[in-house]
Amino acid sequence: MNYNVETKDFVPYLAFAVNKACSFRCVYCEEGGESTASTQSQVGLKELVERSIIALEEGIQKFRITGGEPMLHPQFGRILEHFSQVPAEVTLNTAGFFTSLRKDEIREFGQGIDFICSVDSLREETFDRITQRRGFYKQTIEGTKILADIGVLKRLNMILLPWNKDEVFDMITYCKTLGCDLKIADIARVTQGYSQSNSIF
Numbered sequence: 489m490n491y492n493v494e495t496k497d498f499v500p501y502l503a504f505a506v507n508k509a510c511s512f513r514c515v516y517c518e519e520g521g522e523s524t525a526s527t528q529s530q531v532g533l534k535e536l537v538e539r540s541i542i543a544l545e546e547g548i549q550k551f552r553i554t555g556g557e558p559m560l561h562p563q564f565g566r567i568l569e570h571f572s573q574v575p576a577e578v579t580l581n582t583a584g585f586f587t588s589l590r591k592d593e594i595r596e597f598g599q600g601i602d603f604i605c606s607v608d609s610l611r612e613e614t615f616d617r618i619t620q621r622r623g624f625y626k627q628t629i630e631g632t633k634i635l636a637d638i639g640v641l642k643r644l645n646m647i648l649l650p651w652n653k654d655e656v657f658d659m660i661t662y663c664k665t666l667g668c669d670l671k672i673a674d675i676a677r678v679t680q681g682y683s684q685s686n687s688i689f
């Protein structure tokens with residue numbers, strides 16, 4: 489649920505973890521991200537459409553599309569097309585690396601959907617350490633700029649870790665240049681207890 493500051497109410501929302509696939513292996517996120525516990529490698533468009541219609545009928549007015557990495561879903565464009573037309577607030581979580589490959593679909597079908605991009609560091613070495621991948625930094629940063637240029641970038645998400653805690657003000661400045669918000673969150677590792685995550689505090 490989200491808290492609405494204006495109405496002072498909690499607003500229920502439904503998250504669709506559309507797939508498990510992701511090219512990153514972030515230190516705070518198990519493989520599959522928010523679909524870790526799912527037995528499905530991905531959810532088909534038909535099922536997503538059916539579930540979203542039921543949710544709308546039940547009064548749900550906010551949806552969040554997540555993964556894994558939604559941009560790796562083979563029906564990504566059609567997912568955008570559907571959710572851009574539903575009478576509800578829709579956000580999409582992405583790591584941003586594949587934005588350049590999906591920019592035409594985002595430009596055509598992404599209007600009305602708020603994209604939220606996870607970027608934990610503006611330093612390539614630190615970025616590589618957190619994502620546990622090399623060579624993805626430049627294309628990810630470029631992805632944030634593409635989303636901003638298209639006009640769909642709502643905010644960046646930054647998980648605060650020992651290696652990037654000195655970058656907060658740099659990240660605020662970067663978000664100002666993009667024209668988006670910044671959300672700073674503490675660690676919440678998927679499927680693993682805090683006692684097993686001491687090395688990344």
